[in-house]
Amino acid sequence: MQKQVFWLGLGLFVAWMGVSLAQAKSWIATPSPALERSLSQLPQTPYTPLEWATLDELERLELLAVQTQMLNPPRTARALALLSVAANDTLAALAQRPGADANVAVAAAAREVMLYLHPTFPNFKDAVRGAARDFYQAAAQAGASPQSLLASSETGRQIGMQVVAFARKDGANRQVIPEYPKAAPGVWELTLGYTAVEPGWGNLVPIGISNAQLARATPPPAWDSPEFAQDRAAFWQKQQQLTDRDKAIADKWAGDGGTVTPAGLWQEAVVAMLKDRQVGAEGAVAVLTPLNIAMHNAFIACWRDKFAYYVARPNQWVKTLDPKWAPYLRTPKFPAYPSGHSTISGAAATVLSALLPDAAATFAAMAKEASDSRIGAGIHWFLDGSGGLDLGERVGQQVLEAGGVVHAGN
Known part of the structure; x- marks a missing residue:
């Protein structure tokens, strides 16, 4: 295990209340x-x-x-x-x-x-x-x-x-060439002529804990199971009923290259909230640090499991139903399960809800919206979202435990 991270503590919450901030500890x-x-x-x-x-x-x-x-x-x-x-x-x-x-x-x-x-x-x-x-x-x-x-x-x-x-030494610059599974129904396929996005990211060293200790996603249901068949049907029904609001939410959270990406969206939203609450800059650092660590660790966990389960993207299945259909947003070049947006948002909401518990409902709603945005975008199954939120919540809890962060009422 990496160097133990010490107590951040209740001072994070009292800092929001405008009192004093407990001494920060090093990560x-x-x-x-x-x-x-x-x-x-x-x-x-x-x-x-x-x-x-x-x-x-x-x-x-x-x-x-x-x-x-x-x-x-x-x-x-x-x-x-x-x-x-x-x-x-x-x-x-x-x-x-x-x-x-x-x-x-x-x-x-x-x-x-x-x-x-x-x-x-x-x-x-x-x-x-x-x-x-x-x-x-x-x-x-x-x-x-x-x-x-x-x-x-x-x-x-x-x-x-x-x-x-x-x-x-965290492995971010290590080149990894994955061994893709054989083509089969429900197995993700990389478009010929393209390269997968960061196939080795799941091997990175997380901050605060070891890679071996990092939470793992619940295995997805089998492609030919009734559960996945029901999910595919629900996805297709959703695509037939997309609203302007669905598309606006998909655009809001898209976060492709050239933007601040989903992690940046979360940070910007939290910075605005902390300023509105008149939290000092040092108190803000004490909130932003576990938030950003949680999102970073969540991406590692998510990518590790994406390239373990190799779940097909919706466009692979839909082309057998309607060859003319196209998702609202471009399908990314990596497997579906679990959803990256959902995983990092689940982690973010978990950490922030512990630090600012009176705003927990707001953070949960943000995470759900980020997760749902990818279904409306036509690039994720519902189970990708639920599995990602669950994984992210457990990664976020690991960061809280590593930092010794306690809830304000405890």
Whole structure:
């Protein structure tokens, strides 16, 4: 098992209430001589907390890169998770120490992670370096001492380097050529001339737990079973009754390359909610970090099971009924079960409902809408959605347990 993740705790909820935030604990970074050296250089001056302006700019830059480079949904979720962990672990290392400037430190950590994530994007790399420099200079103009600035920046750099070191070994850049099963009814077929999307993603190292411990989807029913026959009939009936609202929801959650993808949609919605509730930036990091970790881990679990069950997409079956039919949205190049949108949304709703329990109904409705959107889009069976939501809920619970997050009433 990876390094144990410690208590995040009830302070997440009281932070929303406008009280104090319990000290964050690290997900990836660990003490090192270099990190301890930089922390020891902090002067005895007031702590400068993280501000929303810093968090907003870092999120803006990363989502811009995601869209410009057309990262696919699993890679986007990974990027957001690594960036959140860098911010979280930096705040944990600083622990509101006198002399620390959290804006300078978090920006330095994020710089290292984003430069790693987007190595072939020169303009973006310049923007990331420029943002970190701007936060450094703004702190200097506000009266921070050179000693505080140097120590804060080096602390963030050390944390960022540790997160990057983890990422370099998580398997995201490992090429995998799957052995596809023989063609048969109900077995997914890759269109000739195309490559599957991230067939090895299920082998990645999750954050907070090991791959072997990661929750697994409930096996789907057999293709020739009455249960799957009923599901196919329900899908076809739905396709004959698509409404404008169904199509609008499908478009809303589509999240293809060139967008912020589903993980980005969840993050944007939660950021807006936290700001509306006047949660501070450090409290927001404490919410966004387990959220993004859960979505990243959920994609790993989902992709592992997609390429284990190889369930056919609806278009393969419908062409035997109506060769002229086409799904509302383009069918992705990977197997159907379980649904990726459903899995990450189930994970997101589970984590967020534990951290912000008064909004649990809102998160559950968002997850259900995201799941249903793929059925209306014509690219998933109903059972893909229900199986994904169930898997995501269990992945989300694993993240909560790994972080020691407790419900506000417990």
